[in-house]
Amino acid sequence: MKFKQWIIGLISIMLAVTLVACGTDSNGNNDEVKEKLVVQFVPTNNDGSMEAKAKPFAEYLSKQLDREVEVTLATDYSTIVEAMSSNQVDIGIMPPAAYVQAKDMGKAEAILTSQLGAYDKETGLPLEGELTNTFKGEVLVRSDSDIHSLLDLKGKRIATLSPNSASGYIYPVAEMKDAGIDPTTEATLTTVNDIPSEITAVLNGQMDAAFVFEGARNVFASSFGNNDLFEELRVLYLTEGDIPNDAIAVSTDMDEALKEQVKQVFLDMKNDEEGAEAMSLWNHQGYQEAADSAYDTVRHYTDQVLE
Template identity: 25%
Template sequence: MRKKSLALLTLGTVAALSLAGCSAGTSDAPASDSAAWPESITISLVPSVEGEDLAEALDPLTTYLSDNLGIEVNGVVATDYAATVEALGADQSQVIITDAGSLYNATEQYDAKLILRDVRFGATSYAAVALTNNPDKYCDDEPIKATYAASDIELSYCNGTEKAGTDATGMGPAGLDAFANIKGAKVALQAATSPAGYQYPVVTMREAGLDTDSDIEEIPVEGNNNAVLAVYNGDAEVGFAYWDARTTVTDEAPDVADKVVAFAYTDMIPNGGVAVASSLPADLVEKLTDLMDGYADSSPEAADVMFNLVGLSDWTNDTAEDEIARYGEILSQFQN
């Protein structure tokens, strides 16, 4: 079979790419009903690793795909997620591993096909959690304790977000009626680019009838841990973070489970995933999807590569496109 050659380039802008897209020639791979397979395809991604670790991180994945597809699979590195979309739109890459917003943009702007979703610790999406140090105001019932299984830590929840004595699920939306009580409160919010720390909470507050410019006092924070600590320390009455960021501050705030209560979950925020150009033959897309879906289980090395390369435990072909569409709807409210 044809072996891959790894192209370690940086995608700053599409103009900076020097890789060719799909070759005009044909390979020995089987042709689909509508088109012959290209001799090569290029994957664009934003890896979790840097510098000298890049070749080592990318090589097992591209080799695996090249060997099993019988065509050359190249890998290029994007400087940011938006660059993956630009590369796909210019046919400088035909496969992108990217975040949820870029998946939405790629499907809307370039008719890309969403084929896989990222799986982190068994989940393809997560909620933004609304936290408070004032349960009397925000909880309709007594807070209960449930276990955040990933860290084996018991945390406090109310408004039916979780069930007492069980493993917490983190499934939203839940407890949204309590958002109306946020009016007049100090609210810890992260950067406007943060889905869990800003975008989903702000949209949910607006949907609850709040004017987020005048009805709350925004307390700017950097990072999910600081959003939790702002509530814990009393700098804010309400804060927002990913579920469940309280586990990140247990060293400096060992009684966070008692002092900071989760009273609501927003709609689920989708993980990223994999999209392909509409120009790729359908049977190539099908085989590529199956191979990438099975990559994490193909060997212990592959599982390590998966986590180290893009911080994932798996991919799944259960794409839940409605979550991506909802993300795009919310994202559009924060774009100029």
Template identity: 35%
Template structure:
């Protein structure tokens, strides 16, 4: 009986050792300087209800797995910050980060940019989608057509619908450019924070605010319900600088060889009928192109202008 107990104890010890070694190997692999994943974890930031996004994004697992030859797991994060932390701790290999989120994550050593998404460009006047693909976009300021606001110079003392202070189009770019022109928006205007660029447009339409900072051309988001929106709410300013589109970012220690393979997999998938339909449904992406960190220098420049304004 004692002999049997010793044998069983030995088996348990061996199992614990095997599991511990396996976990250690996994941790070591993820933290190695030339990390090649044996399974890949991809995480999205919610653009719609998390459960809906995860359901839409799940088919990407099979598509990527077929291209890479390894298991792929697709998850949905609770926020930009949560995704950054997950990449920083090497729990997530690939993250779909917005431009401002990428800049912060890169500064923290959590992410390197791999690809930028492409979307259809906008043609003005009229704010209609074109068939030209672009990896950047502009922010715009809109006001009611019959108002006295005809240019950025008329915004002083007016109320403006904005997004959160981390929003590139809904805050950072318009604030920074107008500061360079001589208008300190936070000090000179009444700012009203709203959730969603569509709501910002409707605030102007309904007279809740005099103007709004939105992406070009956010009026399309409400066009179905408000067919006359293009003539009722009009752009009075477009940012000079263009904002980089969303990124596909990876943890910095991922091997260059695997990064190249991964980038090509995303590009190839986006060009298939099913793959294109998926990325369009998830994030309104039309395709992906290679990107470099310097593509985000304008984001850094404008964020610094805004930060300096807050500190003064």
């Protein structure tokens, strides 16, 4: 009898453990508790507005993926690489150079690449209805500046983003070297937090030029209500090299079924209002299948900068 009671007790414990590992939905059905996903991205500006927008994005992904999703902001380009490499982040919306670093560490896999609105190379204005998988780096100066070529930047003060930024550092530095001037030794490079800060520094004369991404004047025009960025700033130079858009990258530890689910959610975003609003965090207008080879150009340019 005691043995029988012991067996019954053991079975009860096993059932209790099983129930703890399961969740109960609103209908009273038991389902396996799904692990929380952490998503991280690099904000385009640091004025605090991106934090507020991240919450509805987290809610949107939670609903679509049927699990808790936490969305965090990277403090700069290097921290998202560190977060991916230390397995603190499951999904990264990663700038191209940051993705390449995480990929080469064996910690990130691009499942999609973003699509952006294309820009007219002459006017800097958006091309209605046209999308692109690449963009250019842009060097901005004041419209009344006497700087008219890359060589004129010798001895000048240049605002840049992190050395891990493709358009905000890597591509313009590499192409300036090709043109015969090494800005790391023949100009004064100052790293600032974000593109609005770069633009402000050029407008007020603290800096002579700024390295930004193509279309930056259009993207941030609303942040400068007292300035007409198209009147007060001009594009000195567009990089010859095309920069691949942001990668939607997942941890290499993610199982295939979840990876496919994440991919489909991002592919479907443009088809509903909530999804389109979520994409607007980074000005993304859609997603396509990613080829890692598309990011080889970033590796090439990075090597040029390091030479």
